[in-house]
Amino acid sequence: MESFLQELSKVLEKKYILTEDKDKAPYLTDWRKRFTGKALAIVLPRTTQEISEIVKLCAANEVALVPQGGHTGFCGGATPDDSGKQIVLNLKRMNTIREIDVANQTITVEAGCILQTIQEKAAEQDFLFPLSLGAEGSCMIGGNLATNAGGTNVLRYGNTRDLCLGLEVVTAKGEIWNGLKGLRKDNTGYDLRDLFIGSEGTLGIITAAVMKLYPLPISQWTTLVAVDTVAATIKLLNLFQKRATSLLTGFEMMTQESLALNEKHFPQMANPLKGNPAYTVLIELSDHESEAHVRELLETILEEAFEAGLITDAVIANNLSQANAFWHMREHITLAQAEEGANLKHDITIPLSSLESFIQKTDALMRANYPGVRIINFGHLGDGNLHYNIAPPLGTDPRAFNLTNEKPIHELIYAQVERCQGSISAEHGVGQLKLGDLRSHKGDVAHDLMKTLKLALDPQNILNPHKVVSI
Ligand code: FAD
Ligand code: MLT
Ligand code: ZN
Numbered sequence: 250m251e252s253f254l255q256e257l258s259k260v261l262e263k264k265y266i267l268t269e270d271k272d273k274a275p276y277l278t279d280w281r282k283r284f285t286g287k288a289l290a291i292v293l294p295r296t297t298q299e300i301s302e303i304v305k306l307c308a309a310n311e312v313a314l315v316p317q318g319g320h321t322g323f324c325g326g327a328t329p330d331d332s333g334k335q336i337v338l339n340l341k342r343m344n345t346i347r348e349i350d351v352a353n354q355t356i357t358v359e360a361g362c363i364l365q366t367i368q369e370k371a372a373e374q375d376f377l378f379p380l381s382l383g384a385e386g387s388c389m390i391g392g393n394l395a396t397n398a399g400g401t402n403v404l405r406y407g408n409t410r411d412l413c414l415g416l417e418v419v420t421a422k423g424e425i426w427n428g429l430k431g432l433r434k435d436n437t438g439y440d441l442r443d444l445f446i447g448s449e450g451t452l453g454i455i456t457a458a459v460m461k462l463y464p465l466p467i468s469q470w471t472t473l474v475a476v477d478t479v480a481a482t483i484k485l486l487n488l489f490q491k492r493a494t495s496l497l498t499g500f501e502m503m504t505q506e507s508l509a510l511n512e513k514h515f516p517q518m519a520n521p522l523k524g525n526p527a528y529t530v531l532i533e534l535s536d537h538e539s540e541a542h543v544r545e546l547l548e549t550i551l552e553e554a555f556e557a558g559l560i561t562d563a564v565i566a567n568n569l570s571q572a573n574a575f576w577h578m579r580e581h582i583t584l585a586q587a588e589e590g591a592n593l594k595h596d597i598t599i600p601l602s603s604l605e606s607f608i609q610k611t612d613a614l615m616r617a618n619y620p621g622v623r624i625i626n627f628g629h630l631g632d633g634n635l636h637y638n639i640a641p642p643l644g645t646d647p648r649a650f651n652l653t654n655e656k657p658i659h660e661l662i663y664a665q666v667e668r669c670q671g672s673i674s675a676e677h678g679v680g681q682l683k684l685g686d687l688r689s690h691k692g693d694v695a696h697d698l699m700k701t702l703k704l705a706l707d708p709q710n711i712l713n714p715h716k717v718v719s720i
Contacts (some may be wrong), residue, residue, distance in 0.1 A: 250289060250334075253310045257292065260302045265342070267291040276337050279328045280321045280384075281587070281594075284681065286329035288315075288337045295342045297417060297425055297456040303338065304454065304711075305423030313711045314338045316450035318361065318392025321384040323594060324680025326396070326449045326716050340391050343456060346370050354462045355414060355431040360391025360455050367460070376462035379406035383580040391455045397447035399676030401576075404631035405498040405535075406463065408676065410446045415459035418445050421452075421707035431459045444702070449678050450713040452706045466535035468543045471499070471572035472551065475526030475562040479605040482528050485559045486601070486631060489532060492550045496543065499533030500631030507582050507627040510640065514585040518578045521564050530630070531579050533572075582627050586638060590647035592625065593655055595637040595662050596677040603669035604633060611637070611665045618661065619654065621645075634675040637662060659686070679717045687718065 257266055267273050268290045278285040289312070294300045307314050317327040317339040329335040343361035350357070351374065358367055364385040371378040380393060382400035392398075394416070399408045406412065415430040418441075428442055445453050476482045482502060489497050505527055508520050522529055536543045547565065554560045566572035586592045599607045608626070615624055621642025628636040639658055641650035663673055663686065673690050674683055688696045699718045703710075710720050 253306070253312060254290060256306050256310075257290070257303065260299055260306065261292065261294060265293040265295075267293070273337075276317060276320065276339060277328065279323075279325050281323060281591075283591070284325035284328040285331075286315075286335070287331050287333035288329045288335055289333060291337045291339055293339055293342050297343075297419065300338070300419045300454055300456055301423045301425050303423075304419050304421065307336065307711055308421065308423060308709060311709060311711065312336060313714050314454075315713050316340065316391070316395065316454050318389035318395070319363070319384065319387040320392075321388045322392060322396055322680060323596070323677040324449075324674075324682040326678055326680030326713070327392070328681070330715060338454065340389060340454075340456075343391075344389075347457065349374055349376075349462075350431060353431045355459050356462055357429060357431075357457065357459050358390050359457045360389060360394075362390050364388050364390060364393060371462050372465060375465050377465045378412075378460065378462055380409055380412055383583055390458060390460070394446050394455050394458055395449050396678040397676070399629060399632065399634060401499055401501060401579075401629060403629060403634075403676075404500055405495060410443065412461050413442065413446060413458055414461060416442050416445055416455055417457040418453040418455055421709065421712050425456075426453070429457060429459050447678070449680060449717050451703060451717050452712065454712070464537060466498075467537055468540040469498075469533060469535045469572065470540075470543050470547045471531065471533045471566040471575050472547060473520070473522055473564050473575055474530050474532065474551070474554070474560040475522045475524070476528040476530055476560055477526070479528070479608050481559045482530060482630060483601055483604060484557070485530065485554055488554060488557070488559065489550060492553070493534055493546060496534045496536050496546065497532070497631070498535040499531060501531040501579050501628065502630035502635075503529045503531070503579060503582065503627040504624070505529075506623050507625045508578070510589060510623065510625055511578060511582050511585045514588040515581050518574070518581055520578065521575075522562050524562070526561065531575055579627070582625065582636075586625060586640065589640055591651055592641075592647065593639040593651060593658055594677070595635075595639070595659070595666075595673075596675050597635055597637055597662070597666050597671050597673060598633045598675035599635065599666065599669045599671040601633050603671070604630075604635075607665055607669045607671070608635075610668075611662060614661055614665070615639070615658075619658065629676075632675070633671075663690070681716055684715065684717065684719060
């Protein structure tokens with residue numbers, strides 16, 4: 250390994266190859282503090298060419314690499330194993346915005362660009378880059394692409410895959426594939442771009458991307474509404490889809506238990522709706538028409554929802570800071586869970602037509618089998634995406650609770666996901682967390698096709714091995 254590190258120092262300056270424990274430590278534990286690995290070195294390249302040479306060196310020495318962006322992923326995908334033989338390839342120095350093409354409405358960015366920086370650069374030119382998630386201040390576009398991240402704007406603009414037109418990728422052989430075209434139509438054979446998106450660093454290293462931009466909306470109204478039942482929540486969504494059509498840009502659901510946990514850790518973020526509603530829904534409308542026009546539309550739909558008995562209370566944000574406060578309340582649930590201690594995450598999607606049945610049955614089974622557990626159920630309801638997270642009963646040590654109950658709780662919840670023909674990973678990916686669940690969830694044929702692709706593109710299994718699919 251000494252000779253490998255010496256070879257590496259011919260590609261990169263030594264200060265960008267971290268080998269001391271204290272320097273490596275910040276890169277070795279995931280955001281949730283669930284996985285901690287070891288690494289031979291943390292490598293911080295600046296250019297695509299450097300990455301190509303690093304990968305060639307790894308291939309020659311059979312050293313595995315773990316690509317890493319902001320390390321905010323929830324499935325341990327960017328954390329190395331505990332062998333101490335892998336290198337972590339962190340892309341944070343590859344952070345140049347290469348181009349904004351105003352006529353084509355695209356932005357070309359390097360993989361290490363922070364998501365929020367891309368949003369800000371786009372806004373400077375009157376464009377919206379719609380990908381938005383709670384980790385946007387630290388996650389990177391390469392990580393967003395590698396996980397096909399979702400977030401709060403999927404309902405209107407799609408997930409990261411839908412926002413990407415082209416990629417630049419370093420393959421497992423160290424070749425550079427330049428697919429950086431900003432085309433909205435390109436039917437030239439297999440879609441390599443879509444193969445790399447969502448592959449969580451197991452098929453190639455994403456070094457740059459061409460992403461779509463949209464005109465920046467000039468008016469935005471945000472409201473919180475109180476709803477008694479899941480059935481009413483879905484009817485409310487359908488009402489907004491019908492009346493507001495493409496103006497509907499956000500539809501997020503939070504249960505009473507989720508907001509209680511939030512308020513426990515962030516009392517300043519109390520729900521402005523009184524009476525602890527069973528379900529609080531955050532709805533956002535955005536448009537290019539005047540503010541008055543959108544506000545009137547929102548009020549009309551809310552009136553209709555009251556009359557139909559779908560909502561019992563509503564509060565509209567009257568200014569940007571109130572709207573931000575509503576969104577902060579929603580986005581702080583994840584942080585409140587982290588403050589509370591270890592929890593069990595279930596990032597699932599269910600067809601909207603089965604959502605009520607899923608929640609009723611799963612809630613009942615959970616409460617019967619695990620008295621006292623807190624069901625922290627919230628998420629992007631407009632996409633059928635629930636974060637059906639489980640916190641242990643109050644007064645129970647979370648780690649001890651999870652040690653005994655994690656597997657049966659996953660099994661219980663995933664059985665209901667299967668019954669409803671849903672997915673066990675809506676937006677967070679598979680990583681190492683869900684590796685063991687994938688085969689049974691996808692079925693043998695799909696799983697074997699995935700293995701075939703992995704072996705074809707990375708026959709030495711050096712790109713993020715033992716993540717997503719086991720070889
Ligand atoms: P990392 O965690 O560094 O990596 C994730 C995976 O991508 C790993 O497998 C890694 O090997 C691979 N990878 C990283 N960069 C590259 C690259 N350049 N080439 C190839 N592979 C690469 N996710 C959502 O989808 N929706 C949400 O609403 C959401 N909310 C969140 C809120 C909070 C507070 C937090 C902490 C996380 C949230 N996440 C959410 C999860 C996470 O932010 C996303 O998965 C994000 O896309 C990960 O980006 P990252 O740069 O941190 O990637
Ligand atoms: C979010 O939408 O806030 C996160 O993806 C959910 C989570 O923390 O499970
Ligand atoms: Zn989410």
